[in-house]
Amino acid sequence: MILAKKDLDQALKILSQDAVVFAPLITLIEDKSQIDQPAFEKKFMPYHEGAAVGLDNFNTVKPPKDVLFPNVEKLYKYKTGEGAYIEEIVPEDKPKILFGIRPCDMRSIDSMDKVFFTKEYVDSYYAKRRELVTIVAMGCMDTQRTCFCDSMGLDPTYAPTADVMMNVTKSTRTKACPVTGCTIPEDDGSYILEALTEKGKALLDKISSLCTENGAEEAVRDVSCSLKIEKDPELDKKLSKMFEHPIWDKITKGCIGCGTCTFVCPTCYCFDIDNENYGAEGCKYRCWDSCMFSDYTRMAGGANPRPTKKERLRNRYMHKLSYFNERYGETLCVGCGRCIENCPAHLDISEFIEKASKVDAEAKEYSEADFAEKEVR
Amino acid sequence: MAVDHECSCNKNPLLPSLCKVIDVKQETPDVQTYTIQTLDGKKPFSPLPGQLAMVSLLGVGEAMFSITAQGEDYIQSSIKRTGLLTEAFHEIQPGQEIGVRGPYGNHFPIEDLKGKDILFIGGGIGIAPVRSMIRYAFEHRDEFGHLDILYGARSKSDICFKEDVLEQWPKEKDTNVYVTTDVPSDDWDGHVGFVPSYIEEVGFKPEGKKVVLCGPPIMIKLSSESLLKMGFQKEDVVTTLELRMKCGIGKCGRCNIGSKFVCLDGPVFTLAELDELPDEK
Numbered sequence: 244m245i246l247a248k249k250d251l252d253q254a255l256k257i258l259s260q261d262a263v264v265f266a267p268l269i270t271l272i273e274d275k276s277q278i279d280q281p282a283f284e285k286k287f288m289p290y291h292e293g294a295a296v297g298l299d300n301f302n303t304v305k306p307p308k309d310v311l312f313p314n315v316e317k318l319y320k321y322k323t324g325e326g327a328y329i330e331e332i333v334p335e336d337k338p339k340i341l342f343g344i345r346p347c348d349m350r351s352i353d354s355m356d357k358v359f360f361t362k363e364y365v366d367s368y369y370a371k372r373r374e375l376v377t378i379v380a381m382g383c384m385d386t387q388r389t390c391f392c393d394s395m396g397l398d399p400t401y402a403p404t405a406d407v408m409m410n411v412t413k414s415t416r417t418k419a420c421p422v423t424g425c426t427i428p429e430d431d432g433s434y435i436l437e438a439l440t441e442k443g444k445a446l447l448d449k450i451s452s453l454c455t456e457n458g459a460e461e462a463v464r465d466v467s468c469s470l471k472i473e474k475d476p477e478l479d480k481k482l483s484k485m486f487e488h489p490i491w492d493k494i495t496k497g498c499i500g501c502g503t504c505t506f507v508c509p510t511c512y513c514f515d516i517d518n519e520n521y522g523a524e525g526c527k528y529r530c531w532d533s534c535m536f537s538d539y540t541r542m543a544g545g546a547n548p549r550p551t552k553k554e555r556l557r558n559r560y561m562h563k564l565s566y567f568n569e570r571y572g573e574t575l576c577v578g579c580g581r582c583i584e585n586c587p588a589h590l591d592i593s594e595f596i597e598k599a600s601k602v603d604a605e606a607k608e609y610s611e612a613d614f615a616e617k618e619v620r
Numbered sequence: 621m622a623v624d625h626e627c628s629c630n631k632n633p634l635l636p637s638l639c640k641v642i643d644v645k646q647e648t649p650d651v652q653t654y655t656i657q658t659l660d661g662k663k664p665f666s667p668l669p670g671q672l673a674m675v676s677l678l679g680v681g682e683a684m685f686s687i688t689a690q691g692e693d694y695i696q697s698s699i700k701r702t703g704l705l706t707e708a709f710h711e712i713q714p715g716q717e718i719g720v721r722g723p724y725g726n727h728f729p730i731e732d733l734k735g736k737d738i739l740f741i742g743g744g745i746g747i748a749p750v751r752s753m754i755r756y757a758f759e760h761r762d763e764f765g766h767l768d769i770l771y772g773a774r775s776k777s778d779i780c781f782k783e784d785v786l787e788q789w790p791k792e793k794d795t796n797v798y799v800t801t802d803v804p805s806d807d808w809d810g811h812v813g814f815v816p817s818y819i820e821e822v823g824f825k826p827e828g829k830k831v832v833l834c835g836p837p838i839m840i841k842l843s844s845e846s847l848l849k850m851g852f853q854k855e856d857v858v859t860t861l862e863l864r865m866k867c868g869i870g871k872c873g874r875c876n877i878g879s880k881f882v883c884l885d886g887p888v889f890t891l892a893e894l895d896e897l898p899d900e901k
Contacts, residue, residue, distance in 0.1 A: 318634055321678045327717040329638050329678070362884065364869040367632040483878075486898040513873030516634075516866045520679045527682075529634075529866075532873070540874050542864045543683070543703025546837070548877075548900050561898075562876070569879035 244447060244454040245412070248432045251298075254450045255290045255342065262338040262377070264290040265310050269297040290342070298343045301387050302579065306509030307344050311372050312355060315530045318368065318516070322524045332526070334371045340446065343381040343409070347392045347579040349402035351509035352378070357571045358512050377442045380405035383466050389580030391470040391593050397577060400464045406443030409436050410462035435462045470580065472593045475600035479568035482561060482599060489609035490602055494595055495556040497588040502533035504582035504590070505559070510575045513539075534559050560595060633869050636676055636719030639664050642694065643714055647780045648773075650701040651745055652710055655694050656720060663693050664720045668727035669752040670860055670888045673697060674868045676719035677712070681705040684865040684883065686749035687723065688781075695720075698780060700745045724868045725887050728753045728832060728858060736830045737765040741843055743772045743815050743835025747780050749860045749887070750834050754784075758792055768824060770798040772815035772835070776808040798822055816842040819850070826851040833859045844891055854892035861887045 246254060258264050265287045272282045285297045287307040317332045344352075359369035382400035383390075392399050402408060411434060418429040435457065438444040447454075475481055505511040515532035518525050532539060535555050541547040549555045567575035576592060583591045602609065643655035656675075658664050667673070667687045675697060676682030683705050689696040701710045712718075738757060742750045757764045769789055773779040779786070779799065790797045800811040800818045811818060815835065831852060833843055840859055847857055863875040863882045870884030878897040880886065889897075 319636075321719070323678045323717065327638060327678070329636060329719055331632055331635050358871055362870050364633045364871070364884075366634070366869075366871055368634070512871070514866070514871075516682065516872070518679060518681070523679075525679050529872075532866075534873065540864050542862070543706060548863060554900070558876075558900075561878075562873075566876065566879040 244436045244451065245457060245460055246434045246436055246450070246454050248430075248434065250453045251296060251434070252292075254453050255296065256292060257450055257453070258340055258342070258446070259290055262340045264340045264342050265307060266290045266294070266342040267297045267303050269295040287341070287344075296343070298381055299384060302345050302348070302383075302581075304581065304585065305507060306348050306351065306579070306581065307341055308348075308351065308355065308509055308512075310339060310341055311352065311376060312359075312369060312512060312514075312531075315528055316368060318527045318529055320524065320526045324523050334368055336371070336375060339372075339376045341376055341378045343379060344402075344405075345383055345579070346380060346397055346399055346402040347390075347577040348509050349378060349380045349405050350392075350397055350577045351579075353404050354510050354567070354571070354573065354575055354577075355512050357573075361571075377406045377446050379407040379409055379436075379443075379446065382408070382410035382462065382464070384411055384463055386466065386468045387580060387584070388469050389583040389593075390468040390578065391472050391580060392578035393468045394470070394472045394474055394593070394596075395574060395576060395578035398464075399466050399468060400462070403439070406440045407436055407438055407446055409434050410464070411435075412460040413463050433460060435460055468578070470593055472597045473600060474596050478596065478600055479565045479574065481604050482565035483569070484604050485599065485602075486557075486561070488602070488604065489606065490595075490599060491553055491557045493609050493611070494590070494598075495553045497590055498535070498552045498556050499588050500535050500537070500552050500555065501587060502535040503585050503587065504592075505533040505535055506531060507581040507585050509579055509581070510563070510577060515539075534562070556590075560592065563592070564596065564599075633721070634867060636674065636682075636721040637664065639718055639720040641712060641714055641716045641718055644712065647698060647782070648778045650710075651698055651780055652701075653688070653696055653698040653781075654709070654712075654718075655696050656718065657694050659717070661693060663690065664695055665723055666690065667695065667723035667752075669730065669756040670726070670728040670749055671723040671752075672725045672868070672883070672887060673720055673722035674724065674865075677705060677708050678717070678719055680708045682719065682866075684724065684862075684868055686752065686860070686887075688748040688751045689755055690752075698745065698748045722868065724883055726885065728756075728860075728888055729890075730756065733757075733830050733832075734763050735765065737767070737828050739768045739770065739824050739829055739831045741770045741815065741819065741831060741833045741835070743839040743843075744774070744778070745780060746835030746839070747771055747785075748834075750832055751781060751784070753832050754789070758789075761793060765794075765828065767792070767795040768798070768822075769795065770800075770815065770819060770822065772800045772802065772818065772839070774802045775805050776801055777805075814842075815839055816846040819843060819846045824850065826853070826856070829856070831857040833857060848891075854895060855890055857891045858888055859891065859894070861889060 268288045285303050320330045359366040380402035417426045420427045438447045513532045514529045516529045518527045540549045563575040641654045645653040685697040688698045804812045865875045865883045866872040868883045870881040875882040
């Protein structure tokens with residue numbers, strides 16, 4: 244189906260009637276304490292009339308994972324002492340639509356589904372939210388300097404597991420770029436929508452009155468990532484033999500253990516469980532945790548199997564690129580580039596993937612000189 | 621999606637059921653054993669030897685403990701005072717309500733152990749999980765061969781389950797019990813020395829024998845080395861591990877060793893299985 248860009252707001256308004264529609268909204272950053280220029284941010288928020296929907300250009304800094312897996316989620320209430328009880332807190336059952344997530348983020352949700360739905364136990368909190376969410380994925384039109392999803396085996400313009408796939412239509416006209424003056428395609432102002440599941444079909448039915456049937460339109464599919472890396476297709480198996488490799492000492496040097504990479508990562512799902520008390524009553528909640536923190540694995544009595552940032556970062560990279568493959572059959576890095584963009588110490592997982600792909604797995608010493616100088620990203 | 625597990629709370633695996641502690645027993649100066657029942661006086665669930673329970677003191681915290689024993693209408697966990705939660709546990713009185721969920725993890729390989737002689741080795745509080753298997757073997761005595769139990773504690777007062785270790789178990793049929801303490805004391809006339817060297821001193825024969833081993837990490841490591849030196853095979857030595865855990869169902873991430881989760885794929889591993897995993901124990 245074809246939806247004209249000018250009708251997007253109308254479509255979102257219709258969809259908002261019986262679901263909360265999370266879309267990438269552009270908002271002015273209110274806190275001006277650090278910046279004197281107006282600054283904008285883009286994040287997934289409930290759509291409301293008049294909101295600026297930013298489907299183009301860069302992806303959101305924060306992935307949309309919190310719609311399915313909130314950063315803080317209450318699990319149950321309890322009371323101690325007289326009249327003690329434990330009472331489950333069930334997530335609200337309002338249907339949600341995740342509108343305009345990129346293929347990298349869709350693929351991340353597939354990984355989270357594997358974690359929370361398989362291996363003996365189903366996580367009922369995640370399951371409840373997941374079942375109520377319909378996902379409209381948006382193919383990328385261009386990519387950021389840190390995007391490398393196609394090197395990780397993804398297609399930046401297609402998300403096969405979404406409920407609806409949405410792409411901009413290919414333009415036949417061109418115009419001059421207002422900045423550089425060179426010839427660029429002129430936006431013809433339409434989206435092409437395709438339902439991939441029953442849920443997706445039901446969603447499209449709601450907005451069909453705004454749409455027209457497909458004609459000769461073609462989706463923009465010739466997009467490729469800015470960052471190209473040479474990844475060993477068998478890197479997961481190679482890494483499983485590199486636990487003691489000297490590369491770990493080298494790459495973990497800059498890490499300051501802040502945990503930013505895990506919080507902006509669309510596939511990081513680790514959580515902590517803790518409680519908050521109000522007198523004799525209280526609630527148990529879970530919240531995002533980070534394997535980059537020393538507390539994460541520290542046991543009562545002080546023993547810690549991952550005492551330094553070397554063990555912690557090694558576990559993170561190994562989990563993404565090897566352990567997860569072994570357990571669930573796919574890699575846990577989708578190449579979204581968020582951790583590269585946001586790391587205050589400029590650690591770069593793509594650089595690691597490339598170096599690890601090239602090094603001798605048996606090497607006892609590691610030297611940067613083995614690699615040609617790389618362009619600073 | 622189909623769920624295939626033995627969880628007592630078949631809907632929400634993170635939700636504990638409210639239970640109560642009906643008895644608190646002081647085992648050593650820093651270990652207490654708690655006898656746990658549901659509020660209506662039943663057994664919370666029926667674990668297999670070596671399985672774990674997530675036990676919580678509401679408002680304080682929740683942690684994974686091995687289930688050291690079970691009866692018709694109770695389960696027991698022995699808890700050493702080590703941190704915030706265990707300190708609080710040591711303050712409770714019988715009647716205290718607690719949250720319990722489980723059982724979690726795999727269990728000792730009962731079928732593999734059947735028909736064999738078994739050497740049980742425990743160090744300190746590490747005897748707690750081993751005890752669940754020892755009790756199973758005594759309850760099904762005809763299904764197992766000769767039993768040896770070797771237990772080491774810091775001193776006599778630190779010996780856990782004193783009635784079992786010093787009185788009851790030595791009386792059991794076809795069973796030898798060896799007890800050692802790290803340091804000598806006036807009231808102790810038994811063996812003095814560390815577990816690994818005592819294993820070698822007794823000189824257990826590996827033929828037809830399986831080993832069930834648990835204790836502090838360093839003791840597991842050195843005891844394994846002793847056993848291998850004496851000719852035991854890695855496939856025949858079973859140990860049980862402990863790491864920090866939060867969810868107990870292989871989701872929250874922290875108790876992994878390589879691609880395995882101790883809460884779900886463990887806690888019981890053979891030395892041969894551990895060899896396949898990264899050295900992060």
